[in-house]
Amino acid sequence: MKEKKINILIINYEFPPLGGGGGVATYDLALEWVKSANVHVITSSFKGLPSYENINGIHVHRVKIFFRKSRDAATFISMLSYLPAGLIRALSLALKYKFDVINTHFVVPSGPLGYVISKLFGIPNVLSLHGGDIYDPSKKISPHRSRFFKSVVRFLLNRADVIVAQSSNTRNNAIEYYAPKKEIQIIPLAFHPPVIPKTSRKKLGLHEKDFICITIGRLIKRKSIDILIRAIALFDNPAIKLLIMGDGPEREYLESLVKELSLHDRVQFMGFVADEKKFAYLSQSDLFVLTSMHEGFGIVFMEAMYCGLPIVATNHGGQVDFLIHGENAMLINVGDVEKCAESIMKFYNDKKLYQYCSVNNKKKITTFYAENVAERYMNIFLTLVNKK
Numbered sequence: 001m002k003e004k005k006i007n008i009l010i011i012n013y014e015f016p017p018l019g020g021g022g023g024v025a026t027y028d029l030a031l032e033w034v035k036s037a038n039v040h041v042i043t044s045s046f047k048g049l050p051s052y053e054n055i056n057g058i059h060v061h062r063v064k065i066f067f068r069k070s071r072d073a074a075t076f077i078s079m080l081s082y083l084p085a086g087l088i089r090a091l092s093l094a095l096k097y098k099f100d101v102i103n104t105h106f107v108v109p110s111g112p113l114g115y116v117i118s119k120l121f122g123i124p125n126v127l128s129l130h131g132g133d134i135y136d137p138s139k140k141i142s143p144h145r146s147r148f149f150k151s152v153v154r155f156l157l158n159r160a161d162v163i164v165a166q167s168s169n170t171r172n173n174a175i176e177y178y179a180p181k182k183e184i185q186i187i188p189l190a191f192h193p194p195v196i197p198k199t200s201r202k203k204l205g206l207h208e209k210d211f212i213c214i215t216i217g218r219l220i221k222r223k224s225i226d227i228l229i230r231a232i233a234l235f236d237n238p239a240i241k242l243l244i245m246g247d248g249p250e251r252e253y254l255e256s257l258v259k260e261l262s263l264h265d266r267v268q269f270m271g272f273v274a275d276e277k278k279f280a281y282l283s284q285s286d287l288f289v290l291t292s293m294h295e296g297f298g299i300v301f302m303e304a305m306y307c308g309l310p311i312v313a314t315n316h317g318g319q320v321d322f323l324i325h326g327e328n329a330m331l332i333n334v335g336d337v338e339k340c341a342e343s344i345m346k347f348y349n350d351k352k353l354y355q356y357c358s359v360n361n362k363k364k365i366t367t368f369y370a371e372n373v374a375e376r377y378m379n380i381f382l383t384l385v386n387k388k
Helices: 021-033 076-097 111-121 147-159 168-178 225-233 251-260 275-283 299-306 337-349 351-368 370-387
Strands: 006-011 037-044 052-055 058-063 101-105 125-129 162-165 184-186 211-216 240-245 267-271 287-290 311-314 329-332
Touching (some): 006 076, 006 111, 037 076, 125 147, 147 168, 168 184, 211 225, 225 240, 275 299
Parallel strands (some): 101 125, 162 184, 211 240, 211 287
């Protein structure tokens, strides 16, 4: 007799093509779950996107929100408006599909919606923490700095059936700032090996002899891309170039900084790019650099690892679970321009270290393949469903 498929409701205010790594990771999980389950996603809409779309078997429901100006970054009001609009859609879907389990991503802002639907319909709720939703040192209104938001987050954590953090850093921050009564499990982000397009530096307009550093992410304060730009300015060597992929509210400031430092010939802003173009440039780059104040995990690290790039990154965040100094990366303190430049130069000059880190990254990435990560979640789901 054929086993009945379970019905999974994913609640995430961001889902591709909106947002960053948290949405991409959710999509990677859904692609695996849909092989053995019915998967519905309630997320935010944006101009040009349909209110409903079937993406590779995933039922994606988008609700109207207000004052979101770009695909890359959400405003506070847009996140707030997701809750009532999402609730209306979730109520109708829950009545129709009788979901077996909810997977809520980001305690802020998606958490309240997951909690309400879970409570109203008696559906187990697995709450996935992504890092920035509980701790963001670049934001004055980060929940960990507000007594009110801390109490809200603590309430939502304690009402979830299972809490999952994507890294030990995220789990430690949750314990330090919110002291939940529940145990927090660690399951890393899922990764699907991409198809790397056949290309060349010549086709991409890159010089063969240049040493290409690349960074990818939303241009927001937390990413501290100004630190990387200032590090590039310390080199006299014009062959060391920087590609910046992504868009966001900091772009104007960063472009003015490049102009101020006379780096317009060495730093290129590429804006938001589709995956095919992103992996084309990653495959032809030499080094991946991310100078964030904090990362919950950083799916872009996995993309760089898959392409065999050594990495320069900060030592504050979930990336320290899998980036080891001198093994597959060079780790620096947050805001340290000189060490950033020194680490880039280390990879530029030391070919043995470069090759060693490159090989290690290609091996390490296999541990994050989506099939294995999604199965760990599915085991939690089935346990909760059987309990119910």
